[in-house]
Amino acid sequence: MGAITLKAVEKWFDDVQVIKGVDFDIREGEFVIFVGPSGCGKSTLLRMIGGLEDTSRGQILIDGQDVTDQPPARRGLTMVFQSYALYPHMSVRENMGFSLKTAGAPKAEIDAKVDAAAEVLKLGDYLDRRPKDLSGGQRQRVAIGRSIVREPTAFLFDEPLSNLDAALRVEMRYEIAKLHQKLDTTMIYVTHDQVEAMTLADRIVVLEFGRIAQVGTPRELYENPANLFVAQFIGSPKMNVMPCTTEGGAYHLGGGRGGAYGGARPAVKLGIRPEHIALGPVGSGQIDATIDVAEYLGADTLLVVQLPDAGQATVRVIGDTDLRPGEQVGLEFDATRLSFFDADGLAVPH
Structure with missing residues (x-):
C-alpha cells in the first residue's frame, strides 16, 4: 500500500496562497521528488501530506481514504527531517525504538524491529553508541531507522541530506536509493539539489510559485522540458x-x-x-x-x-x-x- 492522491489541494496563510490547486497521483512504491526554487511551496506541500500543515481546500487521499482532516498519527506516514532530532542521552537502539516503546509495544517486538532496521541501514555495530559518537551520515541513518521501525505506508523526506558535507551526501544518496529498493515503499522527498532529484527519483515534480510546472521522469524533464522555467531549472549547468x-x-x-x-x-x-x-x-x-x-x-x-x-x-x-x-x-x-x-x-x- 502507499498510493497517495492530491485533489485540487490549496494552502492559504491568511490572504496569501502558497499552494495553488495541486492535482497529482503518487503510485504505490514510487519514489517521487519535489523540487523547485526557495519559496515555491515544496516543503509546505510535503507537510500537508504528512498532516503537519492544514489543507485549506481540496482533498488528500491515502490508499483511497480521505485523510484531509486526519491528524498525522492517523495517516500511517513517517517523516525524516533535515535535523536529525535524536535524543542525546539515549543509545542508537533506544532512539530507534522510542516511538514503539511509547506506543506500548512489547520489548521483544521492539528489539526485533530495531535489529531488522539496523541490518538494512548497516547500523548493527553502533546500536549501543550515543548520537555524539556518530558521524553526520550515521546520525541521519539512525533518524531513518527510527522511521523504518514504524513500518509506515510511506516515507516523507524533507531535505534530509542538506546538513551533510559533499562526500556524505553522495554516500547517503546511495544508501537511500538502496533503501527504497529493499523496502519497496512509497517515498516522497523534498530537495533543492538537482543531483539528488535526478539520481533518486522515479518521477520529479517541479514546482513554480505553488503550482506544478511539469511532472516526469528525470530523463523526460531533462530532454523534453515543457516550458522555459523547467528548461533552465533542471540541469547543471542549466540549458542555454x-x-x-x-x-x-x-x-x-x-x-x-x-x-x-x-x-x-x-x-x-x-x-x-x-x-x-x-x-x-x-x-x-x-x-x-x-x-x-x-x-x-x-x-x-x-x-x-x-x-x-x-x-x-x-x-x-x-x-x-x-x-x-x-x-x-x-x-x-x-x-x-x-x-x-x-x-x-x-x-x-x-
Missing part, C-alpha cells in the same frame, strides 16, 4: 537559451546563422544543453562565440562563451581543452537536441 526568430521552415539567431525549423508554431527562444554543442572554426555551425572563461573540472571543462546579440552560453567539453579566454570559435548545435519555446515560454513541438 537564446533569442531566435522562425520563418519559412528555418530558425535564425541574432548575430548568428541558424538552421532548419519544423515547429508547429512560431518560436522566440532556442534552448540547447551545454553537452550538445560542438566546437569548430569561426564561421562553422550556427553561431560564432568568444571564449570568456574556461572552468577545468577534471573529467570535463566548461567553457563560458559570449555570443553576439545573444548573451552568454556554456559549452561542455570532454576532458581538457587548449582554448583560452579571448579566442573565437564556431558553435555547432546537435539538431536532434534543440528545444524551442514560444512567446509564452511554452515548448513548441518540432
Whole structure:
C-alpha cells in the first residue's frame, strides 16, 4: 500500500496562497521528488501530506481514504527531517525504538524491529553508541531507522541530506536509493539539489510559485522540458537559451546563422544543453562565440562563451581543452537536441 492522491489541494496563510490547486497521483512504491526554487511551496506541500500543515481546500487521499482532516498519527506516514532530532542521552537502539516503546509495544517486538532496521541501514555495530559518537551520515541513518521501525505506508523526506558535507551526501544518496529498493515503499522527498532529484527519483515534480510546472521522469524533464522555467531549472549547468526568430521552415539567431525549423508554431527562444554543442572554426555551425572563461573540472571543462546579440552560453567539453579566454570559435548545435519555446515560454513541438 502507499498510493497517495492530491485533489485540487490549496494552502492559504491568511490572504496569501502558497499552494495553488495541486492535482497529482503518487503510485504505490514510487519514489517521487519535489523540487523547485526557495519559496515555491515544496516543503509546505510535503507537510500537508504528512498532516503537519492544514489543507485549506481540496482533498488528500491515502490508499483511497480521505485523510484531509486526519491528524498525522492517523495517516500511517513517517517523516525524516533535515535535523536529525535524536535524543542525546539515549543509545542508537533506544532512539530507534522510542516511538514503539511509547506506543506500548512489547520489548521483544521492539528489539526485533530495531535489529531488522539496523541490518538494512548497516547500523548493527553502533546500536549501543550515543548520537555524539556518530558521524553526520550515521546520525541521519539512525533518524531513518527510527522511521523504518514504524513500518509506515510511506516515507516523507524533507531535505534530509542538506546538513551533510559533499562526500556524505553522495554516500547517503546511495544508501537511500538502496533503501527504497529493499523496502519497496512509497517515498516522497523534498530537495533543492538537482543531483539528488535526478539520481533518486522515479518521477520529479517541479514546482513554480505553488503550482506544478511539469511532472516526469528525470530523463523526460531533462530532454523534453515543457516550458522555459523547467528548461533552465533542471540541469547543471542549466540549458542555454537564446533569442531566435522562425520563418519559412528555418530558425535564425541574432548575430548568428541558424538552421532548419519544423515547429508547429512560431518560436522566440532556442534552448540547447551545454553537452550538445560542438566546437569548430569561426564561421562553422550556427553561431560564432568568444571564449570568456574556461572552468577545468577534471573529467570535463566548461567553457563560458559570449555570443553576439545573444548573451552568454556554456559549452561542455570532454576532458581538457587548449582554448583560452579571448579566442573565437564556431558553435555547432546537435539538431536532434534543440528545444524551442514560444512567446509564452511554452515548448513548441518540432
